[in-house]
Amino acid sequence: MEHHEVIENALIYIENNIQHPLSLESVANSFNMSKYYFHRLFSAMMGCSLNHYIRSRRLNASLTLISNDNISLTEIAYQLNFGSPSSFTRAFKQQYGISPSSIRGHEKKLPQEPIPQVVKRPIKNINGDIVTDFTLTDFEATRVTGIAFEVDLATDDYKMKIRSHLDMLVENIDSTSNGPCYVIYSNCHQNSTRFNVLAGIPQDIPIDKPYHFTIDVPQFFCTKFKYFGDLLEIGDVLITDFARFLKISKQEAEVTDIELIQVFENIHIFDSVFHIYVPIKKLPIDSEL
Template identity: 70%
Template sequence: MDHNKVIERALIHIEDHLQQSLTVESVANTFNMSKYYFHRLFSAMMGCSLNQYILSRRLNASLTFIQNQNSSLTDIAYQLGFGTQASFTRAFKRQYGVAPSSLKTGITTISPVPIPTVVKRPIKNINGDIVTAFTLTEFKETRISGIAFEVDLAHDDYKEKIRAHSEKLLSHIDETINDPCYVIYSNCQPDSTRFKVLFGIPSSIEIDKPYYFTVDVPQIFCAMFNYCGELLDIGDVLKSDYARFLKISRQETAETDIELIQAFDDVHHLDSTYHIYAPIKKLPADSDL
């Protein structure tokens, strides 16, 4: 069973039936699956329960109904299964922070968002709990040379900054070099939104100062995850996966400056499947790994 395809099809099915009754059982039956397994699979893949997802998509659909000005809020609430206008308004305020009436009057404009993309990654079943597949492993001590810079996740331009520096790195790497590529994220200080980022490879390259750095990354015990898709676009999914991993596996985060290491097998193929190394404590039960 391709669980990625099942969830992708489920999202389309839900979108096509938002004005009808939708339950875990009814959606699971559409794909000939146990409602219990489907519920665990959906929660693991999407980071929320099926009911939470359906509610968010109904509220998303309501945006178009409201802004088309063709229906009353009572009619919209009824069409989307909220029962009463009051329950619809409460849910709308929780999700968007404003009352739906503010869209009716044109005071506020909110654009609907498309069906989310299912981030492709393998999963595993641990005692009945579904979690993104992981391997407990050592990230070997590695000397990495490349471009180091700082970003602030509180600023909207951080993705563009990271992409611009990665392009700068690639422009200094010869096509004959087939080294892996590492992107290392380290926190500047506790509870800060500022991160240091190092793009690099385990080979010497020539880049003008002040961008060029060589860093010796120590050996670190990690949980390794595999993803397909850009890290900058899967941040929330990664957070959810990591939180579920810690809970289900009963592991603990390590006290280290390094937050994450993103590893590509080939520096010239940064759009491929990649590994995420998340530092964790090496517990006694892990000593033989």
Template identity: 70%
Template structure:
């Protein structure tokens, strides 16, 4: 099994054994793996420790049990290995911001969520620590023509807005135009949730509209990550991967307006494999990674 399949099967194993005692060693043994390697692999792939994940899934499972009138909160705490009702209630409040008694009384409604999807991406071992595979490289100076707009990540509709503007640009691109497309995110101001987005291609586009721009993206030293899927659906995974990369590789983010560059291999297929370029400072030690 590859590492993605191991974690996918581990998540199913955990879900099937939430009412049993689960430890790093017991889960690792189920897949004939070293508990130390499995712990590092799980943390790298899921962005949290195994114990944190198991706790969140037990609390998720409790949501269905709470709605069964035959189950008391004490029974649920015992069944899901919380030990006491008090410890169950404390953990529930930390995760959901309300008491389980509120859900049981019908005052608060919380829906269970399915087992999370494991994002398929390559990994890299650095001195025993596991991170998403990366390459330190230069993003070459590129002239990009496309549609520019702003989004606020604090608003729930930002994904819909990005997709709508992307479709607007693609509707203007001739089918004979092939090659990559770029999505460039830059922060409007420090510590803001508002971002400028440029969705474009390295070809000249002649469209007489106010929101179409041509921008020269400068050469930037970056860490390049490889993914497949939709960036908007794996944003949290990317943030976790990038934070882990910075910690383990001892790199630092670069002081630049550009936060992120997403490069799709095929302008006509936004579900194709793509690269993420994250600007970082160029350090003398980079050549040794």
């Protein structure tokens, strides 16, 4: 069984047993795995500890129970294994910013979240730590031609906007054109919700549109990650993976205009394998990894 399948099954197991006592040892034993290895694997894949995840899902389950006026908050606390009503209330406030009693009886309810998606990617073991597999490499200088646009996370449906421009790019190239597609994210300024995106290919393509753009991406040193699936569904996973990479590999992020580059193997397929290149500083330790 692949590691992502183990975690997917673990999430289902937790959901089906959310009202029962759950521990690292009990969940790991259900998959015949060492609790130490399972802990490292779960943390690497989900970006949080198993205990933190279980508590979050118990709180998620409590939202349905709270809407039932026939069950007291004390009963909910013990039913979901919080130990005491005060522990339940404290954890609820930490996750949702309000107390469970404040939403009881109100028409507006907090929505339940589905079981999170497990992002598929290869992993590696470094000195006992599990981390998303990475390669230290140079991104070769490349001329990219395509469609440039700006995204504002505060106002845009960024997923829809990026998808629509990718579709626009495909519509403006020859259907027989094959090869990689680049999505370049740049100028992601601190404390700003705006950034620039260029979706293009390493070919000269004539696009009779005002947003047609050609840039020369310089060579830079980077870490390269490999993911499987939808490019826009990795969300905070990449942030967590990169933070773990920096910590475990003792590397440093490089401050550049280019934040990251996603490279797809096929311009016509955006839901399979893709690589992400993130600029980092070239340190002497690189040769030891």
